[in-house]
Amino acid sequence: MASHSHQPHDNAHDEPFVAELLDLEAEVLHAHLTELTGWLAELTADRPVRRVLDLGSGTGTGTFALLRRFEDAEAIAVDASPRLLHHLQGRARELGVADRVRTVEADLDAAWPDFGGVDLVWASGALHHMSDPDRALREAHAALAPGGLLAAIEMADVPYFLPDDLGIGRPGLEARCRAALADRHAEALPHRGADWGPLLSRAGFAIEAERPFTIELPRPLPEATGRYARAMLGRMRTALDGRLSAEDMSVLDALLDGDGPHSVLHRDDLVVRTERTVWAARSQA
Template identity: 60%
Template sequence: MAHQPHHHHHCTSETDHAPLAELLDLDAEVLHKHLANLVGWVDELTGGTAPRRILDLGCGTGTGTFALLQHFERAEAVAVDGDPQMLRHLSGKARALGLADRISTVQADLDADWPAVGTVDLVWASASLHHMADPDRTLREVFAALRPGGLLLAIEIDSFPRFLPDDLGFGRPGLEARAHAAMDARRAVDMPHLGSDWGPRLTRNGFTVEAERRFAIDLKPPLPASAGRYAQASLQRIRGGFDGELAADDLAALDTLLSSESPAGLLHRDDLTVRAARTAWAARRPE
């Protein structure tokens, strides 16, 4: 973040919060079934004892917080993020959903000091652990914050969503595959913990890994208009980082796709799909 110079990655700067926030909200909207599956799984894992205090680590716009509070109606949540604008966005949504009195937001850089969140029954960390400079340290803090028997749900993205057919009707076939390859190369440098195997990490930090589940998402047309906006927000985000990694004709094709006006653009296509994969680890602090 701009005001914390030691923060090494660029996921959240003060200036580009809005596009990421929009992307996270669209992710929640388009992948709502996946989210419901995850929450249903948490329900099974927590058995008869519904969680009362929940910690959402790297909460973003609150996707996990809201889904969990709507399901566990007697629970309260602490939503932690390093980006104050994410937390403001979350608070606005919380008021609109009537959930504000069950949520407290805490701004904290999790690479610095662990915030005073007290003891919790459930920690939800979705697409946030790979951002940590020292994930093992964060996992030790999570362990200490959980009550004995408490549960951590760590959700990570195996592959960023893909939307496009190989042949777009213009440009060279295979654009999305080339764009993902370029993005993966960049991310391997920026975020070395992305795609790491969290099972052994959880075990060596004291957790009992109860299950690891892979969720394959494969939405086919016809899709709602939000899927087009989700594709646009996703590809816009990866488009921003390409300087020199993609050929000029590929960049031009991407710009056609991203254009809201072009009839061949993402907002107007009827051939979009949403293909993605996520893995979730359910890890318990032993009694």
Template identity: 60%
Template structure:
């Protein structure tokens, strides 16, 4: 009995990991132009010291490191993540792109210990620092790993990590559904992720970095949208549904079920009025 229970927990965690990996892959496809813009900016800022080794902190399924390695063809990458499933998926993508010889994956929990990664010229932390128990200690470790003159790019989101997709009036009799979901999500995340929406500029300076630039990207994609937008919206709303289900009204849950359904006429996969709206802020910080 105990063993069965353990197996059930394990497979639930695996399922959640697989769903999260899928969500990250869809996000990378849909927000491709934003990633491309940020890495082009990094390319400009590193013209004096082109990176030979790039470190991705909390790499997930590899959107950041693989975009950077396409941008810096002479560089090798180290992808750090706590999740073995994500790193396995990243390895498969690197192989498909013919880049596996350029990426080393390292499974590590940065809340426990800093792994031996050697020195790098460029570090990238996209939506990962707010997950750390002690981001200031992690920033100090990154500082030590960077060569003098090396650059750290920190990409963070506003207080809510998930974009908005839906028009306010869905035509399903539940106007404002997404706003209500987001308000509940903000309450939940305030407890779970206390460092979300932190003053990263001050924290970077505190770790010894010289902050060179801070820039906010307002992502606002309108039709025609990337092909995977409907699936990205579906995966995002499913994640909200599983995380907040017990705190939502029966009517809102029923409407969400219509939206995330694979086949129904009201599914986000069939709607032609989706948009993608999100805010991301990027800090460029250098080790003097």
């Protein structure tokens, strides 16, 4: 799962950073992915999952979580980025599942390839990036075998990492960053935060469940948490250049300085807290 769609990407130069961020997210949120795929296994218990389609697959967070859960399944990982698909193929070899993964480079805002009747479609953080989500959902419905399941996963926002009082001034920094980022997303991603239920119904799906997930990791946090926070906050800083005060930018830079005394890499007061909503929808003949 990714909290970021990879359909399309901001630019090709950003992709190595995106790959690192997505791999860190998969590591830190491993327990949530296990819980989520377990729930999907319950919803599909009456029919075997043999073929999985991961839309906007990125580095394969969803692909590999689903292959771990559904041990007899094969996956089709679809992304617009050849670089990220190459990264995914390398990870598949490392994990010993290369023979169960097929990658497809495709722009999901254009005509879709024929995926030929899959049992489960996974769309994590992808739908709000589509220029025409209604059309994308109709294509997803057509890709599913009758009775197949689509899981649409959307997060409320980027995770919380920081305490309100950072000990270096500018209390409430993260709240201001998130508000500014929400303004930017409202301009660039009008479908972010949408209620996907009506759109799924309009595309021919029967809504089976809508489930919120509140993720708040217990201590001790995963080893990769500091690196994940740094990658996410660094991406946020790039997005907010010119939208935050110089004072806030200065504190953010101190948090991102890997060798600095206030770096998120060395703090013991980080948290990982986020919310996601999952719509499970059944295709109808």
